[in-house]
Amino acid sequence: MYKGFFNTKGYLEVETPLLSSTLIPESNLSIFETEHTHPFKSNKKAYLVPSPEVWLKRFLSKNPINIFEISKCFRNSEQSGRQHNPEFTMVEFYSMDFTHLDTLNLTKELLNYINSNYPDSKLPNKHLEMSMDEAFIKFAGFSLENNISKEQLKIRATELGIFTEESDDWESTFNRIFIDIVEPNLPKDVNLFLTNFPSNIQTLAKQIQDTPWAQRWELYINGIECGNCYTEESNPKLIKNYFLNEGEVKHSVDMDYYKIFETFPECSGGAIGIDRLIMGILGIEEIQGVILFPHHDNI
Amino acid sequence: MGQIKAGAIEKGMFILEKNTPYLVTEREFVNPGKGSSFVRLKLKDQRSGAALKITHKSQDNIDEIDVEEQNCQYLYTDGENYVFMNNETYDQFEVPSTGLEDEKWFLIEGDSYRVVRWEEETLGVKIPPKMDMEVTEAEEGVKGDTVQGASKYVKVGTGLTVKVPIFIKQGEIIRINTDTKEYQERINK
Numbered sequence: 001m002y003k004g005f006f007n008t009k010g011y012l013e014v015e016t017p018l019l020s021s022t023l024i025p026e027s028n029l030s031i032f033e034t035e036h037t038h039p040f041k042s043n044k045k046a047y048l049v050p051s052p053e054v055w056l057k058r059f060l061s062k063n064p065i066n067i068f069e070i071s072k073c074f075r076n077s078e079q080s081g082r083q084h085n086p087e088f089t090m091v092e093f094y095s096m097d098f099t100h101l102d103t104l105n106l107t108k109e110l111l112n113y114i115n116s117n118y119p120d121s122k123l124p125n126k127h128l129e130m131s132m133d134e135a136f137i138k139f140a141g142f143s144l145e146n147n148i149s150k151e152q153l154k155i156r157a158t159e160l161g162i163f164t165e166e167s168d169d170w171e172s173t174f175n176r177i178f179i180d181i182v183e184p185n186l187p188k189d190v191n192l193f194l195t196n197f198p199s200n201i202q203t204l205a206k207q208i209q210d211t212p213w214a215q216r217w218e219l220y221i222n223g224i225e226c227g228n229c230y231t232e233e234s235n236p237k238l239i240k241n242y243f244l245n246e247g248e249v250k251h252s253v254d255m256d257y258y259k260i261f262e263t264f265p266e267c268s269g270g271a272i273g274i275d276r277l278i279m280g281i282l283g284i285e286e287i288q289g290v291i292l293f294p295h296h297d298n299i
Numbered sequence: 300m301g302q303i304k305a306g307a308i309e310k311g312m313f314i315l316e317k318n319t320p321y322l323v324t325e326r327e328f329v330n331p332g333k334g335s336s337f338v339r340l341k342l343k344d345q346r347s348g349a350a351l352k353i354t355h356k357s358q359d360n361i362d363e364i365d366v367e368e369q370n371c372q373y374l375y376t377d378g379e380n381y382v383f384m385n386n387e388t389y390d391q392f393e394v395p396s397t398g399l400e401d402e403k404w405f406l407i408e409g410d411s412y413r414v415v416r417w418e419e420e421t422l423g424v425k426i427p428p429k430m431d432m433e434v435t436e437a438e439e440g441v442k443g444d445t446v447q448g449a450s451k452y453v454k455v456g457t458g459l460t461v462k463v464p465i466f467i468k469q470g471e472i473i474r475i476n477t478d479t480k481e482y483q484e485r486i487n488k
Contacts, residue, residue, distance in 0.1 A: 165356070
């Protein structure tokens, strides 16, 4: 179904490795680690990719064309719940000369395509865009524009009766408020595009100039987050800084990765979790309902 | 009292939040887009019966309460409190009715229950998933009245009203699902 959509749009389907000897540093993701053994030399560490991004960006630096990949992704330490499986399927797609807003329109088209080709689809027909700041004003009662410091965020959290830790950084405090009070209240009867994430959350997305926001959105279907999109940062210096500043990671990182951005196209990348999308299409509330052999904590 | 990480909380545990003991009734993991992991908890204040929704980072330290389960006999109620007796020590103690809104319908005088205790406080009375109870009030079923799917309402000894098939009579024993408070079957004495 998704293949059909991207094929009609002229996107090239690619297949990249599930194993990589280095990954992008994303300090909040926990990685599955394995070893590539050699009969006569020392073993080398290898990692199961948490998303195909590390490979797709290498591909794009040499081949600036519209691509998509349907890939297995692996995230360790994600305890099985109604929305989580440590191994899941994702469609990741990159569009040349697109911004995150162009990808937003493309994603709306994809959802409409699913609904028109699959009459039984339970996906909402309506789409809604809401900025993160609008969501905070509406559901947490304050604007992030005026409460941008960590200390002010903590005060707001405390006022809302939300527990915080002394050691919380800005992102943790933001996430506590978001998860506790904003996300549960997001509209569920629409395909919600939550736009303009705070720049304080470090990602490889471009910034919206002269604002505290990043060119990033997430897609929510039935209140469950199932997509993420950036206008891709393409400035090698900024990418290098991201690699230097991202918190501690346990896996190997290629500190020369930024060099691929010396020949990187202006583009936007989107990723949609297919299992969660199917949950939306079928109106199923548990990810176990769409996976043949769901993982259990006691594998 | 021991400290555990919020990510290790399981449904059915008792934890301390803001110096109040709570029963964990629901737990769901959430990972905001590539962010750190969180747990969403639904808690029940065992003193007031009030529900609380709370979110924690999986790494937060939480006080888990070491509760003790005791085998106790339910003696009587004075309306305000329910009086129990520990079957081993014969100690009697009172449980305020506010924390037993759901359980009170299944407390039969003289019967024994597993009671969850913590520091002289009762945090919960465990009700078996199914209980056999005597019908104390039943209207005669009206023959031919099948509009309601041939069912009617009866009362059991504790005052609970249950929807039953039309053939159930006063004095009969019926099996009830204590979770849903629904009729399951007639028990032939």
